Amino acid sequence: GDSVTQMEGPVTLSEEAFLTINCTYTATGYPSLFWYVQYPGEGLQLLLKATKADDKGSNKGFEATYRKETTSFHLEKGSVQVSDSAVYFCALSDGRDTGRRALTFGSGTRLQVQP
Amino acid sequence: NAGVTQTPKFQVLKTGQSMTLQCAQDMNHEYMSWYRQDPGMGLRLIHYSVGAGITDQGEVPNGYNVSRSTTEDFPLRLLSAAPSQTSVYFCASSLRGGRETQYFGPGTRLLVL
Numbered sequence: 001g002d003s004v005t006q007m008e009g010p011v012t013l014s015e016e017a018f019l020t021i022n023c024t025y026t027a028t029g030y031p032s033l034f035w036y037v038q039y040p041g042e043g044l045q046l047l048l049k050a051t052k053a054d055d056k057g058s059n060k061g062f063e064a065t066y067r068k069e070t071t072s073f074h075l076e077k078g079s080v081q082v083s084d085s086a087v088y089f090c091a092l093s094d095g096r097d098t099g100r101r102a103l104t105f106g107s108g109t110r111l112q113v114q115p
Numbered sequence: 116n117a118g119v120t121q122t123p124k125f126q127v128l129k130t131g132q133s134m135t136l137q138c139a140q141d142m143n144h145e146y147m148s149w150y151r152q153d154p155g156m157g158l159r160l161i162h163y164s165v166g167a168g169i170t171d172q173g174e175v176p177n178g179y180n181v182s183r184s185t186t187e188d189f190p191l192r193l194l195s196a197a198p199s200q201t202s203v204y205f206c207a208s209s210l211r212g213g214r215e216t217q218y219f220g221p222g223t224r225l226l227v228l
Contacts, residue, residue, distance in 0.1 A: 105159075
């Protein structure tokens with residue numbers, strides 16, 4: 001079945017450092033790929049997404065490129081802020097029309113940004 | 116719009132008790148789903164619904180029931196709570212699921228003693 005693998009956390013960075021959170025996936029068909037963010041005490045919210053190979057999703061300074069050849073969707077940000085401290089989830093949606101239409105999530109990566 | 120709302124925010128149950136977690140959305144979304152979040156395991160799908168009157172099982176359905184009598188509401192019932200059901204539960208909705216953005220509620224934290 002489909003699966004998503006994320007790097008283990010927590011990731012601890014100083015403010016203005018460069019961020020990379022690795023995400024690779026296994027899926028049949030042509031999935032869409034997502035990054036969701038969970039701030040402390042809140043539900044998940046969409047950060048960015050890409051629906052086909054070579055698409056780049058971007059939002060709030062974060063970027064991720066859908067790489068079909070390496071089955072990856074790594075999240076990057078050039079300069080992190082304390083307010084970026086959160087848990088980040090990589091996810092995919094089934095590219096086949098199976099009816100379930102649900103998301104498959106990675107285990108999440110906690111980011112801690114220190115001033 | 117209130118978006119996706121969930122009640123209660125926190126609940127403590129004893130083993131064997133039953134309860135219903137409420138979920139409602141005001142965005143006229145067809146697709147709704149329930150996930151549980153456990154440390155180190157991400158979110159796992161419990162049940163989902165593609166429209167009123169239609170529900171189906173997800174990855175971890177045992178011990179849970181759902182119904183979808185209206186577009187807006189999608190309650191999750193725990194029939195006989197077990198300590199293994201201690202978790203954080205999230206409800207989500209989207210227009211049709213799949214490639215579309217899913218909107219999550221704030222979550223219900225459940226502790227089963």
